[in-house]
Amino acid sequence: MKIGEVARETGLSVKAIRYYHDIGLVAAPRGDNGYRSYGRVQLAQLQFVARCKALGFSLEQCATLLALNGSERRTAAEVKAMASEQLGQVRDKLDQLRSLERRLSGLVGGCPGGAGAQCSILDTLNGGVR
Template structure:
C-alpha cells in the first residue's frame, strides 16, 4: 500500500503518518525508487496509534504501549500502569476544568450584562491592583 491508501484505511492524515515514521513509531519499507510501502502490519500499528491518540495518550505513552503490544512476554500490569497514569492525568484535567467552570459561572452570574461599564469578569481577570495612592 502507498501512503494514500494506508492513510485512508487507518483514518489518519498522511502528514501524521510521515511524522510517526520520522519519530520511529512505524517503519515502512522503502521501494527501490524510495517510496514508502506499507504492509498490513503497518496499517494495524497505525490504527493502534490512532486509537491511542484518540484516547489522549501522549506520543511517549504510545511508544510505550506499542512496545508492550509487540512484546509477547509483557505483563499486563505494565500496560495497566500506563493507562492508570494517563487516567490520573485526565482526572486532574477534569478537576481543573470543573474549577474553571465554577469560577466562570460565578463571574457570569455576578455580571449585570447591561450598559454599565463595571464588570466583575474584567475586574477578576485584571486581578488585584497595587494601591500606591493610600493615604
C-alpha cells in the same frame, strides 16, 4: 498502500504518519520510487497508535504500548499500570476543568451584561483595579 489511503483508514493526518515514520514509531519501507509503502503490519500499528492517542497517551507512551503489544514477554500488569496512570492524569485534568468551570460560571453569572462599558469580568481579570 499509499500514505493517503493509510491516512483515511486510520484517521491520522498524512503529516502525523510521516512524523511517526521519521521518529521511528512506525517504519514503512521505501519502494524503488522513493515512496513509503505501507502494508497490513504498518496499518495495524498506525491504527493502534491512533487509538492510543484518542485515549490521551503521549507518543512515548504509544511507543511503549506498541512495543508491549508486540512482545511475548509483556505482562498485563505493565499495561494496566500504564493505563491506570493515564486514567489518574485524566481524572486530574477533569478536576482542573471542573474548577475552571466553576470559576468561569461565577464570572459569567455575576456579570449583568448590557450596553454599558462597566464589566465585572474585566474588573476581575484586572485584579479589581481599573
